[in-house]
Amino acid sequence: IHLDNVREFACASISRVVQQSQTIPGFLQRDAVRRLGPLMLDRSLAVRETATGALRNLSACGGHEVCDDMVKQDVMTPLTALLRECCAGFETNDALSLKGQKNTVEDVANEAVNLLWNLCESSSQALSVFNKAGILDVILQCLERHTHNIKLALSAAHCLHTVTEDNAEFLWSMNNAVLGTLESVLLSSQADMAHTLLRTLAAGSVWNLKSSLPTAHQAQTLTALMATLSQCLELDAGTLIPQLRQAEVARSATASEAGNMEDHQDDEEEGVGLRRNGKATKIDKDFSDLLPRGKEELREATALLTAQQTSLEIIVNMCCSDDPSDDEWEEASSSDESEMCPDGLSEGNTSLLSPLCLSAEVHAALINHNIPEKVWGISFLTYQFSPRMHRVQYRALTCLHNMLSTMNAESLGGAAALQAVAQHLSTLVFSPPEIPKEEEFLEAVTSAMRSLLQIIAYMKIPQCMTPQQMMSLSEAATRCDVVSVRVNALAILGITGSTLAKENGTAETLQMIGNALLQVATKDANLVVCGEALDALFDVFADGDEAERAAENINLLSALKALQPVFKAKIRKEGKGKYSLEQLCVLDNVKVNLRRFIGYLETVVKK
Incomplete structure (x- = not known):
């Protein structure tokens, strides 16, 4: 047990130090990735969690080159094994959670999924390994646990949203299980902001996979997708964020805790840069699993803003007149469908999602759900609280630009x-x-x-x-x-x-x-x-x-x-x-x- 504590402390120390980017080259020279890799499969769950967390921070703070280097040093092999072991242990995990055990299998899985997300976002090599390793089913299992563990499900949803973007090779993995899981999430009814974000990310994944949807599901799925985006954009962040702030201040005062929500929102803005790669300055990432325990109002605010920003980015892509995937749909519609759509999804694949038909369907769906008015409403708001709120407004303006260009x-x-x-x-x-x-x-x-x-x-x-x-x-x-x-x-x-x-x-x-x-x-x-x-x-x-x-x-x-x-x-x-x-x-x-x-x-x- 003593040695377990030593290993856990060492991993936690590395996790903190690598947040200072200037320290990363030194750790890489000391073969840190190869040393931490086996610890992801350590007998102690606490060591597994801290070792994976250290690699997560390394991938987040190191950028593209470090992520590529981590893949070259074979980090994906123990990571894949860890993810499979975690999913196999979810039932045992439920029993441990009831007993109040500190480190659970799902905690480890959350760190592992975030590491996978970082690597696949920053490294094409990692994405290629993901496509070949057959771990999509693991991500789906994590996503399906949203009724029990929304934190893990959100990490899985972010990861899936990333790996489905501009990834033609992934389409070969597309099957009814993927579609069924995503549709289940889209049709979930929980009203909290975390589930709003979860549904939005699922909608983004569905949009990324649009060319692989079977004909029979296209209209229904497009309607569910657009309804998800519409419901998200209906939420008035200009009213909800101040309310959440007031609720947190009141709770903090009751508990005699120092600080207020604005301070943490400032930390939030800095944290984005620390926890993700260089793209974070343009595309914000959700890191609500890293927020302090007990800060539920801040989690809700973060989830709301991330959901609205993601919704707007999806609509921007929908209205992008020069989307290169238009050509791909055209090629797909003229090729042998049985070759394009594995696992029983080849029953006619050209109706709604051929380029001409798609634009008409999307156009109608946008109008039917009053999306232009909702986008204008967000762009009209004058935000005074967090830079992240301003960024949501900027996405709304970009969305407005694309709609003006294509409608x-x-x-x-x-x-x-x-x-x-x-x-x-x-x-x-x-x-x-x-x-x-x-x-x-x-x-x-x-x-x-x-x-x-x-x-x-x-x-x-x-x-x-x-x-x-x-x-x-x-x-x-x-x-x-x-x-x-x-x-x-x-x-x-x-x-x-x-x-x-x-x-x-x-x-x-x-x-x-x-x-x-x-x-x-x-x-x-x-x-x-x-x-x-x-x-x-x-x-x-x-x-x-x-x-x-x-x-x-x-x-x-x-x-x-x-x-x-x-x-x-x-x-x-x-x-x-x-x-x-x-x-x-x-x-x-x-x-x-x-x-x-x-x-x-x-x-x-x-x-």
Whole structure:
């Protein structure tokens, strides 16, 4: 027993130390993975749990390279064995839990599933091992225990959501057991936030597996999936989070405990970075199993925000017009179905989920469940509590952008609704004393504004944002390091300018827009941004008396003639090493259009 305690203490110490990323290389050099691996199968459950927890932290804090290295050092072999042993011991575990034993099989399984999740998220090698090791049934068993152990089920749901994403090889494992388990979770009725998150993650897995669903289940499953997302988005985080905070403060005061929910939410934000890999800054991970015992309100708040963020991300993917999986569905529908769908799932697989039919079905489901209105409602909220709440709003704005890009105006509520959205976006951006500088906010809000303004311009709907406001947004955005933000801002200026060019008395404003676009086209270090600025110039000054007058006043022709050889030289010099093939094609198109536009301006001057 004494040696068990020593091993447990050593593993716990490693678990704490590796949270400091600078210590990780030293542990790897000392062969820590190979030493900890066998301890995952130690005779002591406490040692198993702490050893697996240490490897979990190592995988979370080490990033992609460390996870790949862990797989190379064969961490998956003892991990797979541990998971199988855990599931075989669940019945024994129930008896131990009733006796109040501290370390149970399910506690060990939870650490193991989280380690598997981290590895599969960060390492394609780990994902490949998962596909071949046949441990899907283990994850399903953990998921099925949601009525007894929601913590373990959530870890399994997160893991399944990760391994089903963009994993064509996994489709060979898809069978009726997977679908049955996911449908069972989707149809569960528990109202707590943890089960709300569980259902949301199951919905995400179902969406990832959409191309493998049998025809007979497609409509029913899509309805259940959309109902899950709809119910999650109906929850008013702006009301519920303050209520949970007040409940925790009251309980803490009663128990004479120091601290309040806000402090822990700050810890939560830091904890995301510690517990997950580098992607955590963009895609938050649930780590509610790591929150202090007794912090039920915080667990509920974390689960709610994670569920809403995940729901919005699923809808973003649904509305993604350039989803590469569209091509896969097309290929699947034209291939031999018996080869594509193992284990009795091959009974016709093309009806709802072929590309054309899918978009119609998803479109109808989104409308029937009032998803656009619910997304707008979340994006409209002004959060004042946690950075994570702001991030939910940012996802809602991204979701709004994708819906505006892929759904027609009537489906979105018509002109009145679009004007209301424009007014809301204007308030979000221009109400503060200065335009917010937070990069994630700017990326989300400029994407939404760009899509909205394109529709408004096409439908000739009056807009509430002034050219001066657009200029101030552009100035703020062009100082942002994120390329997509600068590109969006330039496109917004282009849309605004091309609309103004059709009106009388706008030459002065067009000059202001033209000078701003020329400045970016000449000075921005990124060729994609320069190309977008030129595209916007072409749109603004393409036609009309006001545009001609403004172009003459800012000497647009001579400025573009001077810029043309510089732009061409930059493409030759920087193009191949720095930009993708798609970006180079766009830049080449801009180069051709620049030559043609200069020719057009020359004919205008000769009039």
